[in-house]
Amino acid sequence: QSTHQDDQVREEEEEEDTPITRFQQYLRINTAHPTPDYASAVSYLTSQAHSIGLTARTLHLTPSKPLLLLTWAGTQPSLPSSLLLNSHLDSVPAEPSKWSHPPFSASLTPDGRIHARGAQDDKSISMQYLEAIRTLRKTTLPNPIRTVHISYVPDEEIGGADGWGRFVESEAFDELRVGFVLDEGQASVGDQLRVFYADRCPWWVILRAVGAPGHGSRMYDGSAVENLMRSVEVVGKFREAQFDAVKAGLAAPSEVVSVNPVYFKAGIQSGEGFVMNMQPSEAEAGFDVRLPPTADPDLLKRRILEEWAPAHWNLTCTISERGPIRDFKGRPIMTATNDSNPWWSVFSNAIVAAGGKLAKPEILASTTDARFLRQRGIPTLGFSPMTNTPILLHDHNEFLKDTVYLRGIEIYEHIISALSSFKGSST
Ligand SMILES: CSCC[C@H](NC=O)C(=O)O
Numbered sequence: 404q405s406t407h408q409d410d411q412v413r414e415e416e417e418e419e420d421t422p423i424t425r426f427q428q429y430l431r432i433n434t435a436h437p438t439p440d441y442a443s444a445v446s447y448l449t450s451q452a453h454s455i456g457l458t459a460r461t462l463h464l465t466p467s468k469p470l471l472l473l474t475w476a477g478t479q480p481s482l483p484s485s486l487l488l489n490s491h492l493d494s495v496p497a498e499p500s501k502w503s504h505p506p507f508s509a510s511l512t513p514d515g516r517i518h519a520r521g522a523q524d525d526k527s528i529s530m531q532y533l534e535a536i537r538t539l540r541k542t543t544l545p546n547p548i549r550t551v552h553i554s555y556v557p558d559e560e561i562g563g564a565d566g567w568g569r570f571v572e573s574e575a576f577d578e579l580r581v582g583f584v585l586d587e588g589q590a591s592v593g594d595q596l597r598v599f600y601a602d603r604c605p606w607w608v609i610l611r612a613v614g615a616p617g618h619g620s621r622m623y624d625g626s627a628v629e630n631l632m633r634s635v636e637v638v639g640k641f642r643e644a645q646f647d648a649v650k651a652g653l654a655a656p657s658e659v660v661s662v663n664p665v666y667f668k669a670g671i672q673s674g675e676g677f678v679m680n681m682q683p684s685e686a687e688a689g690f691d692v693r694l695p696p697t698a699d700p701d702l703l704k705r706r707i708l709e710e711w712a713p714a715h716w717n718l719t720c721t722i723s724e725r726g727p728i729r730d731f732k733g734r735p736i737m738t739a740t741n742d743s744n745p746w747w748s749v750f751s752n753a754i755v756a757a758g759g760k761l762a763k764p765e766i767l768a769s770t771t772d773a774r775f776l777r778q779r780g781i782p783t784l785g786f787s788p789m790t791n792t793p794i795l796l797h798d799h800n801e802f803l804k805d806t807v808y809l810r811g812i813e814i815y816e817h818i819i820s821a822l823s824s825f826k827g828s829s830t
Pocket residue numbers: 559560561562563605725726769770771
């Protein structure tokens with residue numbers, strides 16, 4: 404008599420080895436914060452790399468946060484630069500009770516959906532890079548002309564200080580002589596492939612108000628919560644003006660300064676609840692603000708300090724700038740998507756050769772590790788080949804369809820083949 408557990412073991416043993424089952428296996432590794440299983444992820448990817456014949460090494464720039472580097476050596480080492488395919492190892496957390504399938508089950512439903520945290524962000528590209536190279540090696544490209552590196556980095560989802568933040572400063576990175584990078588993008592709801600030439604820069608803004616305490620029954624001017632509410636109204640008007648430009652079709656959502664409230668904190672706590680008849684002397688609100696590379700950071704800072712946090716309302720403010728908005732030469736951080744960037748035409752022609760349609764290049768609404776590379780002037784495009792797919796990164800019930808995943812591998816075959824065969828002598 405077999406137990407349920409035996410059945411499950413048998414099922415796993417009998418699971419075929421295909422691109423889809425390999426993707427599922429990777430998705431089943433729980434790499435969600437705050438305790439991502441980096442060791443298992445690195446060990447799985449390393450075994451995949453070895454099965455394809457790529458060399459692998461693990462860097463420990465931060466203890467317990469490994470960074471995996473794979474290399475597919477080129478036949479022309481005299482070329483001045485290499486191609487880097489990047490993705491991150493970590494995922495944001497998931498609330499299992501709110502998902503239709505357990506977030507680390509990678510269940511494949513009859514309609515071809517693979518349900519998992521990370522299915523879109525960004526374990527799909529992590530595995531697609533490998534699958535594309537696996538196929539190329541067996542078919543048209545046993546060895547590339549230009550060296551191709553693949554990086555799997557920790558901590559992207561929490562800002563990357565211990566991941567790319569350290570890697571980009573390391574000798575190991577300099578030694579790669581990276582000339583062009585592909586990093587993650589975002590799903591496309593239509594049939595055009597999206598590509599991103601810049602990220603927005605996060606500013607985390609905390610407004611703090613102080614004010615007169617008093618009995619909950621008294622009406623008086625200048626309580627902390629009242630002061631904060633006046634400020635929040637001003638922030639709300641700023642937000643509305645930005646959002647109106649989007650709603651009127653004057654700007655894409657990622658081309659304006661977004662402001663979203665993420666918490667409000669006030670009140671005197673007593674046990675589980677709040678004391679309802681006391682007006683507190685302190686109140687605080689937090690906002691996620693994102694600046695496109697075209698924004699004027701000095702002007703915005705002035706507006707925040709003068710309009711959102713005026714001292715005469717007893718407000719103070721801290722702005723935590725979570726990334727650069729200008730490069731070392733003071734220019735907005737973006738990658739050229741025209742002829743001035745020789746990699747651009749190779750990339751965009753490869754999409755056409757793959758039978759794909761490319762959307763107009765966009766600014767990414769959120770923020771990725773690409774900023775560490777672009778800041779140093781290394782051309783970097785954000786790209787995740789997912790068409791006709793709802794945008795579910797960081798959402799409940801994240802999934803990717805098997806057909807979309809497999810088509811993405813084909814697209815990468817064209818892209819990697821073209822970029823690694825590019826013989827531009829100045830690059
Ligand atoms: C401080 S950088 C934060 C990076 C993070 N990346 C993915 O979601 C984001 O919030 O966009």
